[in-house]
Amino acid sequence: MTYIVALTGGIGSGKTTVSNEFKKIGINIIDTDTIAKNIIEFNSTISLSIKKKFGKKILNIDNSINRFLLRKYVFNNKNDRLWLENLLYPKIYQETKNQIKITQSNWCLWVVPLLIEKKLEKKAHRILLVDTPVKEQIKRIIKRDNISHVEAKKIISLQTTRKARISISDDIIFNNKNIKNINLYIYYFNIFYSYLSEKYHKKKIIDIKKNYLTKFY
Numbered sequence: 001m002t003y004i005v006a007l008t009g010g011i012g013s014g015k016t017t018v019s020n021e022f023k024k025i026g027i028n029i030i031d032t033d034t035i036a037k038n039i040i041e042f043n044s045t046i047s048l049s050i051k052k053k054f055g056k057k058i059l060n061i062d063n064s065i066n067r068f069l070l071r072k073y074v075f076n077n078k079n080d081r082l083w084l085e086n087l088l089y090p091k092i093y094q095e096t097k098n099q100i101k102i103t104q105s106n107w108c109l110w111v112v113p114l115l116i117e118k119k120l121e122k123k124a125h126r127i128l129l130v131d132t133p134v135k136e137q138i139k140r141i142i143k144r145d146n147i148s149h150v151e152a153k154k155i156i157s158l159q160t161t162r163k164a165r166i167s168i169s170d171d172i173i174f175n176n177k178n179i180k181n182i183n184l185y186i187y188y189f190n191i192f193y194s195y196l197s198e199k200y201h202k203k204k205i206i207d208i209k210k211n212y213l214t215k216f217y
């Protein structure tokens, strides 16, 4: 099996920004958001269930599901959010496994925002967190998603806390500085994960988590 590094982080922390950089250097990316998007778009059973549950208010003019509106509704209703997650996650995890099977790079990056919420921590060999202070997250998502300060704060309050994420992570990219710094992390972590994957494939790992923690602060 390929060596799996799970990449997690709160909304707007920079997961896509980081995974795009790993992609550029040839690392296979398995992105649960992209998988979810494809399931909603192409799995007719799933899309029908969503349409039945939420009705016309989440549909585009052409009757397709408007993911932005869907996200808006589920972030305002915990039961609806859990319903949707429970509907999608078994399929997302199945597709994740399919994609992992066919990865070509010596390690792969599994982008999974809900790693903690869905209790998937043990499904990866290593956990890499993109960490950003909440204030910065709020600023970024207001700008990117054109939402209010209140909405941004509400979305973040529904997610796992920054502290909980830090506590389960092996490695951290602190994404609060100039974006150019990200390339240094990418360079370093690619060497590091290639090394760990080689050891893993030679079955030489005894207690890698204990010996190689790279939380930089």
Ligand code: ATP
Binding pocket: 009, 010, 011, 012, 013, 014, 015, 016, 017, 018, 033, 113, 140, 141, 144, 175, 176, 177, 178, 179
């Ligand atoms: P989501 O959880 O919503 O999918 P994400 O964790 O994938 O978000 P990105 O989409 O990578 O986060 O980043 C969120 C926004 O913040 C984007 O508009 C991105 O360009 C910007 N951004 C990311 N990193 C930085 C940074 N270091 N400085 C300034 N802006 C940044």
